[in-house]
Amino acid sequence: MPIKLNQSGWPTWLTRIFPSVADPRNCIGNKGLSPSEFSNAISSFKFGRTFKSTGQGRHQLTADYLSKKNFTSPPVVLDIGASDGITSVDLIDRLSFKKYFVTDLYWDVSMIPIGDSAYFYNGTECILIVSDRVVVYADDKGAIFPFGCLANRAISRKPALDGTEIHLSLVNPLLREKKERNDNIEIHTYDVFHPWPEEKADLILAANILNKGYFDSTDLRRALDNIFTALKEGGTFVVVDNRDTENATIFQQGQETLRVEKQINKGTEICDLILDSYSASQQPI
Structure with a gap:
């Protein structure tokens, strides 16, 4: 699904009903996350056809x-x-x-905050757009309007804003x-x-x-x-x-x-x- 609820922005009961993911912005600087919480946030990322889903004790x-x-x-x-x-x-x-x-x-991505949203990039390709309410998977940019337009704009050029790009280790x-x-x-x-x-x-x-x-x-x-x-x-x-x-x-x-x-x-x-x-x-x- 190209869009999911951001679990940080909704009541827990609602995120159990509708597709939802942890806020990947939580990984920035780790924010005091436990290893399990870090993995949960990392699992929100998708690269091409593969999700980065993981979890402690999974195997x-x-x-x-x-x-x-x-x-x-x-x-x-x-x-x-x-x-x-x-x-x-x-x-x-x-x-x-x-x-x-x-x-x-x-093993890493970059993030550019613009307003209340964050744009995550793999190199120059926008892979994820995150707001306080939703997470949009940019590889499905044509699937939902208006998020498709937003993703197309993000992918067309990487914003060149001095000092705003944050590199994130995964x-x-x-x-x-x-x-x-x-x-x-x-x-x-x-x-x-x-x-x-x-x-x-x-x-x-x-x-x-x-x-x-x-x-x-x-x-x-x-x-x-x-x-x-x-x-x-x-x-x-x-x-x-x-x-x-x-x-x-x-x-x-x-x-x-x-x-x-x-x-x-x-x-x-x-x-x-x-x-x-x-x-x-x-x-x-």
Whole structure:
């Protein structure tokens, strides 16, 4: 939906009836937010087809399983599409690892306040317009009038107002704190549609990014090809989907094979596509 209520501007009962989100302006300077409150505000952002939805303890069953899994040695972990990194912290706290790469394509935005509204930008593209009452998703600018006109105007040119642009980090403060204390935690900008540029991983986690709601089969196969290349021989690949409840599938790679090791609840909806893509990737060119 291109427009939602700003939860800060309405009674709680009303925000439970109509689509609503937390005010993303709360992230500015953190404003004394707890890690959970920060994640809630971050979840209001949408970049292209993907929301930055997240929350502490969101992958609890998956983290439970992986924390008890018998890895032959502390794994190199590649966490893809980690949003603000709060779910990465859940696993960081419970898993002994050699290196933990926390990755996402979007780690920062800029904001320009104009009157009572705030315009959020990814580079030069307006992605969000926030007032005290509503949050407008600018990528759906043609859907609702007059907000479509407002978004079109915002997107046409980035206002050049000296001293008003505020840069906002989307990294959860709790993850930042963990990283400062542990040199084996790295935060990277990474696009899953490109090859992974660092060392191969023993454990790859892709949560709430590889699903048919975001990407078609062609795009999913492109992403999977890069993931299979980034996975060490004998590695573990995990796909999580929280759209209704926590559903996850844990895959174990063997000698030119990929098998389902564990399914949590319904598992991933793209299980067959993953297995088929892996088989295709092993065929001689």
